[in-house]
């Protein structure tokens with residue numbers, strides 16, 4: 299890339315004020331909660347994890363929530379708990395994070411990509427229908443950026459072909475579709491509490507399960523395959539024997555993580571309102587730029603406003619990568635969510651994925667850019683993002 303392409307004169311922000319993309323909002327309650335757990339010396343899976351599971355289930359209106367150490371673990375266990383494995387196919391979108399397909403691969407199953415809708419960036423139900431075979435066992439939709447997928451169409455397809463639905467809700471904690479909450483449509487809904495997500499526990503995840511049997515299985519698989527409530531074995535009720543009844547993993551959440559998550563959950567709706575107002579401000583400020591603005595939610599949809607992802611159009615003077623470099627030179631941190639999965643060498647080599655299999659996702663992956671959208675941004679920060687993006691896009 300030429301120096302000229304990114305030389306924009308005096309940057310909008312100073313170097314020492316570099317705006318970090320996706321920095322979480324951490325308050326004094328989170329700090330006090332972690333210190334409290336440390337003082338009590340219960341640092342593993344304990345009462346705060348239980349409390350966090352219950353509070354999250356209540357927020358989502360679900361009866362069964364199982365906390366784990368990442369959304370990747372949540373997806374992996376979800377696929378395993380439905381008995382999906384070698385020889386089975388799981389259909390997902392070409393426009394998602396690698397963890398979505400890695401979880402399918404770790405379970406021994408075969409991920410099959412379907413293309414996304416160019417407006418919503420969500421799985422296109424017509425494309426899913428074309429990919430269903432005798433081996434298909436599940437559909438794994440991702441509510442991209444927090445905008446819900448067309449769940450009526452996807453659930454109808456799943457019912458007609460007797461397929462499981464596992465929702466990747468990593469972007470979709472606050473998302474709703476026709477009054478129903480994301481993560482409660484399928485058998486299982488998987489959430490991420492990674493540092494940049496709408497709610498963070500530093501690292502962490504959660505699964506919502508349709509019924510108790512699935513929730514019990516997930517709990518077991520998340521902790522070595524040990525029998526129920528094994529985490530209580532060193533508590534004040536005295537030592538308890540446990541049985542290993544499954545080949546499980548080490549995917550449990552700790553009380554230190556739950557201590558961060560509890561106050562984050564209490565602030566969730568307040569932060570959602572803040573992000574919604576930033577999102578609206580961006581939509582107005584960028585309406586005249588050579589970019590495709592992200593899709594607005596329809597009247598029956600509730601957006602989680604997790605990511606703000608304008609698409610740098612082909613007719614723009616700068617390529618997406620030049621825009622990324624120029625914004626970095628303005629000392630504004632940016633992200634890319636995501637380059638299409640078919641562009642990564644591992645999947646091209648081992649699964650033979652090609653851009654022509656998912657042309658819409660491939661095109662989005664070439665042009666998309668993510669601007670900062672954290673509730674921790676000050677009004678000044680937001681003005682800087684707007685000034686920098688307008689400048690870089692030639693306005």
Ligand SMILES: *Cc1c(COP(=O)(O)O)cnc(C)c1O
Nearest residue numbers: 368369370395397468490491492
């Ligand atoms: C972040 C993310 C994941 C993985 O979440 P972790 O908690 O980091 O494992 C999975 N899918 C999507 C769509 C994500 O954005």
